[in-house]
Amino acid sequence: MPIVSPVPWRFLLLASVMLCGPFVSAQAVPRPADPADFSIHRLTCESPLRLTHDCSIWQGATRPIAIGDYRMSLAAGGGGRTILVSRVRESMDHNGLAFRTDRIGQSSSQRAIRAIELISTALEDRGVHLQRIRPVQRGRRVDAYYLQFSDNAYDYLKQFTVLESGHW
Known part of the structure:
Protein backbone atom coordinates (compact mmCIF):
# COMPACT_ATOMS: atom_id res chain seq x y z
CA MET A 1 0.00 0.00 0.00
CA PRO A 2 1.50 3.36 -0.98
CA ILE A 3 2.22 5.97 1.64
CA VAL A 4 0.03 9.00 1.17
CA SER A 5 1.25 12.23 2.58
CA PRO A 6 -1.32 14.84 3.57
CA VAL A 7 1.14 17.54 2.40
CA PRO A 8 1.89 17.87 -1.33
CA TRP A 9 5.49 17.04 -2.30
CA ARG A 10 6.03 20.49 -3.84
CA PHE A 11 5.27 22.15 -0.53
CA LEU A 12 7.75 19.85 1.24
CA LEU A 13 10.44 20.67 -1.32
CA LEU A 14 9.83 24.41 -0.97
CA ALA A 15 9.83 24.21 2.83
CA SER A 16 13.10 22.26 2.89
CA VAL A 17 14.78 24.77 0.59
CA MET A 18 13.58 27.66 2.72
CA LEU A 19 14.68 26.01 5.95
CA CYS A 20 18.07 24.84 4.69
CA GLY A 21 18.72 27.82 2.42
CA PRO A 22 20.11 30.16 5.10
CA PHE A 23 22.68 27.53 6.11
CA VAL A 24 24.01 27.02 2.63
CA SER A 25 26.56 29.58 1.56
CA ALA A 26 27.76 30.41 -1.88
CA GLN A 27 30.80 32.45 -2.66
CA ALA A 28 31.10 34.43 -5.85
CA VAL A 29 34.50 34.11 -7.42
CA PRO A 30 35.36 37.08 -9.61
CA ARG A 31 36.76 36.01 -12.92
CA PRO A 32 39.64 37.91 -14.43
CA ALA A 33 38.56 40.14 -17.28
CA ASP A 34 39.51 38.81 -20.67
CA PRO A 35 41.20 41.42 -22.89
CA ALA A 76 35.72 53.33 -9.20
CA GLY A 77 35.68 49.76 -8.03
CA GLY A 78 37.94 47.36 -6.22
CA GLY A 79 38.37 49.52 -3.13
CA GLY A 80 39.40 52.53 -5.20
CA ARG A 81 42.19 50.66 -6.98
CA THR A 82 40.29 50.40 -10.28
CA ILE A 83 39.32 53.71 -11.87
CA LEU A 84 37.28 54.31 -15.01
CA VAL A 85 38.22 57.56 -16.76
CA SER A 86 35.80 58.75 -19.45
CA ARG A 87 34.71 61.89 -21.32
CA VAL A 88 38.12 63.61 -21.09
CA ARG A 89 37.91 67.19 -22.38
CA GLU A 90 39.97 70.32 -22.18
CA SER A 91 39.13 72.86 -19.51
CA MET A 92 40.61 75.70 -17.56
CA ASP A 93 43.04 74.86 -14.75
CA HIS A 94 40.87 74.82 -11.62
CA ASN A 95 43.61 73.50 -9.36
CA GLY A 96 46.18 76.25 -9.58
CA LEU A 97 49.55 75.07 -10.78
CA ALA A 98 49.28 71.60 -9.24
CA PHE A 99 49.26 70.14 -12.76
CA ARG A 100 50.80 71.58 -15.92
CA THR A 101 50.05 70.46 -19.44
CA ASP A 102 50.91 71.15 -23.04
CA ARG A 103 47.68 70.54 -24.93
CA ILE A 104 48.03 72.30 -28.29
CA GLY A 105 46.79 70.16 -31.18
CA GLN A 106 45.92 67.07 -29.15
CA SER A 107 43.48 64.42 -30.32
CA SER A 108 40.93 62.99 -27.88
CA SER A 109 43.12 59.95 -27.20
CA GLN A 110 46.18 62.18 -26.67
CA ARG A 111 44.17 64.30 -24.22
CA ALA A 112 43.09 61.21 -22.33
CA ILE A 113 46.63 59.83 -22.17
CA ARG A 114 47.96 63.19 -20.97
CA ALA A 115 45.24 63.38 -18.29
CA ILE A 116 46.13 59.85 -17.18
CA GLU A 117 49.80 60.86 -16.98
CA LEU A 118 48.84 63.78 -14.72
CA ILE A 119 46.80 61.51 -12.49
CA SER A 120 49.60 58.96 -12.36
CA THR A 121 52.27 61.54 -11.51
CA ALA A 122 50.19 63.05 -8.71
CA LEU A 123 49.51 59.62 -7.22
CA GLU A 124 53.15 58.49 -7.55
CA ASP A 125 54.07 61.32 -5.17
CA ARG A 126 51.72 59.67 -2.66
CA GLY A 127 53.10 56.15 -3.13
CA VAL A 128 50.22 54.91 -5.29
CA HIS A 129 51.50 53.44 -8.55
CA LEU A 130 49.69 53.03 -11.86
CA GLN A 131 49.99 49.35 -12.77
CA ARG A 132 47.85 48.96 -15.88
CA ILE A 133 45.93 51.02 -18.43
CA ARG A 134 43.16 49.35 -20.41
CA PRO A 135 41.38 51.22 -23.21
CA VAL A 136 37.69 50.40 -23.60
CA GLN A 137 36.92 50.41 -27.30
CA ARG A 138 33.77 50.51 -29.36
CA GLY A 139 34.93 49.63 -32.83
CA ARG A 140 37.96 51.83 -33.49
CA ARG A 141 36.90 54.50 -31.01
CA VAL A 142 38.20 54.47 -27.44
CA ASP A 143 35.32 55.39 -25.10
CA ALA A 144 37.15 55.23 -21.78
CA TYR A 145 40.16 53.88 -19.92
CA TYR A 146 40.38 51.53 -16.97
CA LEU A 147 43.29 52.34 -14.67
CA GLN A 148 44.56 49.81 -12.15
CA PHE A 149 46.55 51.19 -9.21
CA SER A 150 48.64 49.59 -6.47
CA ASP A 151 46.44 51.12 -3.77
CA ASN A 152 43.31 53.26 -3.32
CA ALA A 153 43.62 56.10 -5.84
CA TYR A 154 39.98 57.12 -5.80
CA ASP A 155 39.99 58.72 -2.35
CA TYR A 156 42.72 61.12 -3.49
CA LEU A 157 41.09 61.90 -6.86
CA LYS A 158 37.70 62.76 -5.32
CA GLN A 159 39.13 66.03 -3.98
CA PHE A 160 39.22 67.36 -7.55
CA THR A 161 35.44 67.07 -7.96
CA VAL A 162 33.89 69.99 -9.82
CA LEU A 163 30.27 70.66 -8.95
CA GLU A 164 29.53 73.93 -10.74
CA SER A 165 27.99 73.47 -14.18
CA GLY A 166 30.00 76.41 -15.50
CA HIS A 167 33.09 74.21 -15.52
CA TRP A 168 31.47 71.73 -17.90
Missing part, protein backbone atom coordinates in the same frame (compact mmCIF):
# COMPACT_ATOMS: atom_id res chain seq x y z
CA ALA A 36 38.46 40.81 -25.46
CA ASP A 37 35.88 41.97 -22.89
CA PHE A 38 37.18 45.51 -23.20
CA SER A 39 36.20 45.78 -26.84
CA ILE A 40 33.03 43.75 -27.33
CA HIS A 41 30.88 44.60 -24.30
CA ARG A 42 28.81 47.68 -23.80
CA LEU A 43 30.44 49.63 -21.00
CA THR A 44 28.36 49.30 -17.83
CA CYS A 45 28.90 49.48 -14.08
CA GLU A 46 29.08 45.68 -14.00
CA SER A 47 30.97 44.87 -17.18
CA PRO A 48 33.73 44.42 -18.15
CA LEU A 49 34.75 45.32 -14.55
CA ARG A 50 32.52 46.01 -11.55
CA LEU A 51 32.39 49.68 -10.54
CA THR A 52 30.82 50.41 -7.15
CA HIS A 53 31.49 54.14 -6.69
CA ASP A 54 30.01 56.98 -8.77
CA CYS A 55 28.72 54.81 -11.59
CA SER A 56 25.26 55.06 -13.16
CA ILE A 57 23.56 52.56 -15.43
CA TRP A 58 22.52 55.51 -17.60
CA GLN A 59 25.70 57.63 -17.68
CA GLY A 60 28.58 55.36 -16.69
CA ALA A 61 31.17 57.32 -14.72
CA THR A 62 29.43 60.16 -12.86
CA ARG A 63 32.03 61.97 -10.71
CA PRO A 64 33.11 65.09 -12.64
CA ILE A 65 36.65 66.15 -11.81
CA ALA A 66 39.04 68.77 -13.16
CA ILE A 67 42.78 68.14 -13.17
CA GLY A 68 45.15 70.54 -14.83
CA ASP A 69 43.79 71.52 -18.20
CA TYR A 70 41.40 68.58 -18.35
CA ARG A 71 37.99 67.65 -17.08
CA MET A 72 36.70 64.09 -17.02
CA SER A 73 34.30 61.71 -15.36
CA LEU A 74 35.40 59.00 -12.94
CA ALA A 75 33.96 55.85 -11.42
Whole structure:
Protein backbone atom coordinates (compact mmCIF):
# COMPACT_ATOMS: atom_id res chain seq x y z
CA MET A 1 0.00 0.00 0.00
CA PRO A 2 1.50 3.36 -0.98
CA ILE A 3 2.22 5.97 1.64
CA VAL A 4 0.03 9.00 1.17
CA SER A 5 1.25 12.23 2.58
CA PRO A 6 -1.32 14.84 3.57
CA VAL A 7 1.14 17.54 2.40
CA PRO A 8 1.89 17.87 -1.33
CA TRP A 9 5.49 17.04 -2.30
CA ARG A 10 6.03 20.49 -3.84
CA PHE A 11 5.27 22.15 -0.53
CA LEU A 12 7.75 19.85 1.24
CA LEU A 13 10.44 20.67 -1.32
CA LEU A 14 9.83 24.41 -0.97
CA ALA A 15 9.83 24.21 2.83
CA SER A 16 13.10 22.26 2.89
CA VAL A 17 14.78 24.77 0.59
CA MET A 18 13.58 27.66 2.72
CA LEU A 19 14.68 26.01 5.95
CA CYS A 20 18.07 24.84 4.69
CA GLY A 21 18.72 27.82 2.42
CA PRO A 22 20.11 30.16 5.10
CA PHE A 23 22.68 27.53 6.11
CA VAL A 24 24.01 27.02 2.63
CA SER A 25 26.56 29.58 1.56
CA ALA A 26 27.76 30.41 -1.88
CA GLN A 27 30.80 32.45 -2.66
CA ALA A 28 31.10 34.43 -5.85
CA VAL A 29 34.50 34.11 -7.42
CA PRO A 30 35.36 37.08 -9.61
CA ARG A 31 36.76 36.01 -12.92
CA PRO A 32 39.64 37.91 -14.43
CA ALA A 33 38.56 40.14 -17.28
CA ASP A 34 39.51 38.81 -20.67
CA PRO A 35 41.20 41.42 -22.89
CA ALA A 36 38.46 40.81 -25.46
CA ASP A 37 35.88 41.97 -22.89
CA PHE A 38 37.18 45.51 -23.20
CA SER A 39 36.20 45.78 -26.84
CA ILE A 40 33.03 43.75 -27.33
CA HIS A 41 30.88 44.60 -24.30
CA ARG A 42 28.81 47.68 -23.80
CA LEU A 43 30.44 49.63 -21.00
CA THR A 44 28.36 49.30 -17.83
CA CYS A 45 28.90 49.48 -14.08
CA GLU A 46 29.08 45.68 -14.00
CA SER A 47 30.97 44.87 -17.18
CA PRO A 48 33.73 44.42 -18.15
CA LEU A 49 34.75 45.32 -14.55
CA ARG A 50 32.52 46.01 -11.55
CA LEU A 51 32.39 49.68 -10.54
CA THR A 52 30.82 50.41 -7.15
CA HIS A 53 31.49 54.14 -6.69
CA ASP A 54 30.01 56.98 -8.77
CA CYS A 55 28.72 54.81 -11.59
CA SER A 56 25.26 55.06 -13.16
CA ILE A 57 23.56 52.56 -15.43
CA TRP A 58 22.52 55.51 -17.60
CA GLN A 59 25.70 57.63 -17.68
CA GLY A 60 28.58 55.36 -16.69
CA ALA A 61 31.17 57.32 -14.72
CA THR A 62 29.43 60.16 -12.86
CA ARG A 63 32.03 61.97 -10.71
CA PRO A 64 33.11 65.09 -12.64
CA ILE A 65 36.65 66.15 -11.81
CA ALA A 66 39.04 68.77 -13.16
CA ILE A 67 42.78 68.14 -13.17
CA GLY A 68 45.15 70.54 -14.83
CA ASP A 69 43.79 71.52 -18.20
CA TYR A 70 41.40 68.58 -18.35
CA ARG A 71 37.99 67.65 -17.08
CA MET A 72 36.70 64.09 -17.02
CA SER A 73 34.30 61.71 -15.36
CA LEU A 74 35.40 59.00 -12.94
CA ALA A 75 33.96 55.85 -11.42
CA ALA A 76 35.72 53.33 -9.20
CA GLY A 77 35.68 49.76 -8.03
CA GLY A 78 37.94 47.36 -6.22
CA GLY A 79 38.37 49.52 -3.13
CA GLY A 80 39.40 52.53 -5.20
CA ARG A 81 42.19 50.66 -6.98
CA THR A 82 40.29 50.40 -10.28
CA ILE A 83 39.32 53.71 -11.87
CA LEU A 84 37.28 54.31 -15.01
CA VAL A 85 38.22 57.56 -16.76
CA SER A 86 35.80 58.75 -19.45
CA ARG A 87 34.71 61.89 -21.32
CA VAL A 88 38.12 63.61 -21.09
CA ARG A 89 37.91 67.19 -22.38
CA GLU A 90 39.97 70.32 -22.18
CA SER A 91 39.13 72.86 -19.51
CA MET A 92 40.61 75.70 -17.56
CA ASP A 93 43.04 74.86 -14.75
CA HIS A 94 40.87 74.82 -11.62
CA ASN A 95 43.61 73.50 -9.36
CA GLY A 96 46.18 76.25 -9.58
CA LEU A 97 49.55 75.07 -10.78
CA ALA A 98 49.28 71.60 -9.24
CA PHE A 99 49.26 70.14 -12.76
CA ARG A 100 50.80 71.58 -15.92
CA THR A 101 50.05 70.46 -19.44
CA ASP A 102 50.91 71.15 -23.04
CA ARG A 103 47.68 70.54 -24.93
CA ILE A 104 48.03 72.30 -28.29
CA GLY A 105 46.79 70.16 -31.18
CA GLN A 106 45.92 67.07 -29.15
CA SER A 107 43.48 64.42 -30.32
CA SER A 108 40.93 62.99 -27.88
CA SER A 109 43.12 59.95 -27.20
CA GLN A 110 46.18 62.18 -26.67
CA ARG A 111 44.17 64.30 -24.22
CA ALA A 112 43.09 61.21 -22.33
CA ILE A 113 46.63 59.83 -22.17
CA ARG A 114 47.96 63.19 -20.97
CA ALA A 115 45.24 63.38 -18.29
CA ILE A 116 46.13 59.85 -17.18
CA GLU A 117 49.80 60.86 -16.98
CA LEU A 118 48.84 63.78 -14.72
CA ILE A 119 46.80 61.51 -12.49
CA SER A 120 49.60 58.96 -12.36
CA THR A 121 52.27 61.54 -11.51
CA ALA A 122 50.19 63.05 -8.71
CA LEU A 123 49.51 59.62 -7.22
CA GLU A 124 53.15 58.49 -7.55
CA ASP A 125 54.07 61.32 -5.17
CA ARG A 126 51.72 59.67 -2.66
CA GLY A 127 53.10 56.15 -3.13
CA VAL A 128 50.22 54.91 -5.29
CA HIS A 129 51.50 53.44 -8.55
CA LEU A 130 49.69 53.03 -11.86
CA GLN A 131 49.99 49.35 -12.77
CA ARG A 132 47.85 48.96 -15.88
CA ILE A 133 45.93 51.02 -18.43
CA ARG A 134 43.16 49.35 -20.41
CA PRO A 135 41.38 51.22 -23.21
CA VAL A 136 37.69 50.40 -23.60
CA GLN A 137 36.92 50.41 -27.30
CA ARG A 138 33.77 50.51 -29.36
CA GLY A 139 34.93 49.63 -32.83
CA ARG A 140 37.96 51.83 -33.49
CA ARG A 141 36.90 54.50 -31.01
CA VAL A 142 38.20 54.47 -27.44
CA ASP A 143 35.32 55.39 -25.10
CA ALA A 144 37.15 55.23 -21.78
CA TYR A 145 40.16 53.88 -19.92
CA TYR A 146 40.38 51.53 -16.97
CA LEU A 147 43.29 52.34 -14.67
CA GLN A 148 44.56 49.81 -12.15
CA PHE A 149 46.55 51.19 -9.21
CA SER A 150 48.64 49.59 -6.47
CA ASP A 151 46.44 51.12 -3.77
CA ASN A 152 43.31 53.26 -3.32
CA ALA A 153 43.62 56.10 -5.84
CA TYR A 154 39.98 57.12 -5.80
CA ASP A 155 39.99 58.72 -2.35
CA TYR A 156 42.72 61.12 -3.49
CA LEU A 157 41.09 61.90 -6.86
CA LYS A 158 37.70 62.76 -5.32
CA GLN A 159 39.13 66.03 -3.98
CA PHE A 160 39.22 67.36 -7.55
CA THR A 161 35.44 67.07 -7.96
CA VAL A 162 33.89 69.99 -9.82
CA LEU A 163 30.27 70.66 -8.95
CA GLU A 164 29.53 73.93 -10.74
CA SER A 165 27.99 73.47 -14.18
CA GLY A 166 30.00 76.41 -15.50
CA HIS A 167 33.09 74.21 -15.52
CA TRP A 168 31.47 71.73 -17.90
